[in-house]
Amino acid sequence: MDLIIKNGTVVNAGETVKADVGIAGGKIVAIGMSLEAEGATVVDAADKLVLPGAIDVHTHLAMPFGGTTSADSYLAGTRAAACGGVTTVFDYPMQRKGMTIKEVIDSKKAICEQEACVDYAYHCIITDLNDGAILEEMGSAVESGITSFKCFFVYKKEGMMVDDGTFVQLLLKAKEVGAMINLHAENPDLIDYNTERFLAEGKTSAWYHYLSRPEYVEAEADKRAVHWAKHLNAPLYLVHMADEEGLEAAIEAKKENPDIFIETCPQYLEFTCDVYKREDGRNFVCSPPMKGQESQDALWKAIKNGDIDVVATDHCPFQSFEKDWGKDDFTKIPNGCAGVENLYPYMLSAANEGKISFNQAVELCSTNPARIFGCADKGSIAVGKDADIVIYDPQANFTISVDNMHSDYDHTIWEGIQLKGYPEQTYSRGRLVYDHGDFVGEPGWGNFVKREKRT
Template sequence: MDLIIKNGTIVTPLESYVADLAVKGGKIVAIGTGFSEEGASVVDAKGKLILPGAIDAHTHLAMPFGGTVSADSYLAGTRAAACGGVTTVFDYPMQRKGNGIIETIETRKEMCDPEACVDYAFHCIITDLNEGTILDEFEDAVEYGVPSFKCFLVYKKEGMMVDDATLVKILLKAKETGAMTNIHAENPDLIDLNIENFLKEGKTSAWYHYLSRPEFVEAEADKRAVHLAKSIGAPLYLVHMADKEGLETAIEAKREGHDIYVETCPQYLEFTCDVYKREDGRNFVCSPPMKGQESQDALWKAIKSGDIDTVATDHCPFQSYEKDWGKDDFTKIPNGCAGVENLYPYMLSAANEGKITFNRAVELCSFNPAKIFGCTEKGSLTVGKDADIVIYDPNKDFTISVENMHSDYDHTIWEGKTLHGYPVQTYVRGNLVYDNGEFVGKAGFGQFVKRVGRK
């Protein structure tokens, strides 16, 4: 054996039990007791939980947006991921007019390969069908190991939006090829109308970012996307769900037997739109914005009931001086917040406080994203799977500060948040990458995760 973790409580989506876990060649090779420790590194996890590494299925690393680039490179973002117990990140390379899917993926892969500290996968954003040639690439992309695509129903002026006809073409082709379509659902025309009116009235603070895209603006697009996917029988994954009405529509479709999946993010579970009234409200600007208390309550209810499938982060931080560009005009604030290092600790703290079970936290952050997105070697502590392992101390309190995070940003919306329980070690394919507050991995260790389609 290369590694034995003993005396800890192993947590799966269905059960928790005390056992030892043995690793060889980067894989979990046995779970039980009485393993020979000869030649192995031995870790005593008594009193601690042994968890599968988290999968953050939604990050934007080194992403050009709003006149700048998100603050975390692939190195910084995946380093932070490791230190938060995230062992696989999904990034979103963006296909543009004139460029192909494989070309787009490989360009980003060349950036990621030398920097990634944990394993990584891609969803490809589709912005233009290039007179239909992009649809012809779907099958090749699935074979390549990228069986998921994203569409923006917003950002029309930025050239990122797809119209409804294009969306239906993508949904149908994804269905045919065994791919999943991810949707950012907001209504751009309503947002632009609201922005125009607010600017005319001199209403320019961060509060009007929220009021320009309130609950019904997201809900309309959620409902439209769900309606189209239901009508043609195509699978659909709704990213960063933040509003009650759209959530309820998705839940209804799921219960009717449609292939609909819902993701939300920790920021929507922790903060409400009231943050935009704060003096530093611009730091919380992301899209969709945090919503009202009623929506947050609905999200937590769906987390507990199993109607939300995954929790991811939409990690896309910017520096404070860049956020300050919009101090007097909310439309100039780069949209995005930090989160990849906070995902697992936040959800595990919720479990430690009794809001959900640890089993549910593992399901939301590891098992379900692996299952939905075809990560066959990830997502559970099972013999034969990659040894992506987190050791978690439920008795260790931790207060988040930009000073103890491992990203390249200079502020965090999570500043001062105290979590009850915290990861103390992270292993990627059996290799220690995080140890009691310190990153101990290396750039370039992370590997591309070739995923399987849904057929």
């Protein structure tokens, strides 16, 4: 064996055991007590938790949006991921009219091969069917390991929205070829109506970003989406769920179609819409926005009950001067916040505080993402799996600051948030990439994850 992590407490979604973990060739090869250490590097994890690396299935790296590009490159975003215990990152490359799925993915792969510090995968955003050519290409994309595709019910004016007819065609094709459709669900017409009304009335602060797309605007689109998925018996993954009414509809729909999955994000679990009343409220602008306390309470309840499947981040940070473009006009604020380095520490802190179990944190951030999106070698500490491992110190105290993060942004909405417990090491396929506060990996280490099709 190359490496043995000894004396730790191994936490998987289904069990917690005291055990050593043996690693060779980037894989977990043994789990048991008192593993033979001859010739191996030994890491003592006494009094520590040994966890599978997190999988953040929702990031937007180097993404053009709102007149700029998100602040984290593939290098910076995956470096930050490693330092937060995230060992696989899913990005959302955007198809534009006339582009094939292969062209979209290949353009990003060429960058990631040089920059990615941890493993990576893609959901391809579909904005145009190219007269049906995209539907024909989806089967070959699945065979190449791209098994999920995203649609927007919003951004109509920007040419990114799909209508119900297109959405249904994509749902049916995904069902046929063993893929998944991911959906950003909000109602664009109500958003546009509200936005125009507020601007005409001179109501331009960040608070009106929230009021232009409140709970019921998201809920209508959630309900419409699960209506189609339920009646077509097609797989559907609802991204960044933030509202109580839509959440309840999705939970109910799952009873008839278990292939409906719900994702939420840490920002909706920590903050409410009141942040938009703050002087720096523009920094919190993302879509969908944070909602009211009732929605936040409903999200936590659903997490505790096992009704939410995944917690991911929608990581899409912008620099503060770019957020300032919307100081006097909320429509000019680039939408997005940081999160990839905060995901696992935040959810593990919630477990450490007793809100959920550590097993649930692993399930939400690692095991379920791997299962839902076909990452056969990821998601648990088990023989044969990739040695994507986080050593977590439950006794550590950590205060988040832009100064101790590892991204390229100049501010974070998580500034000052205190966490109970923190990762002290991250291993990507058996290689140490984060060590007690420092990134020790290298760009280009990450591998493309070819995912299995849905059956």
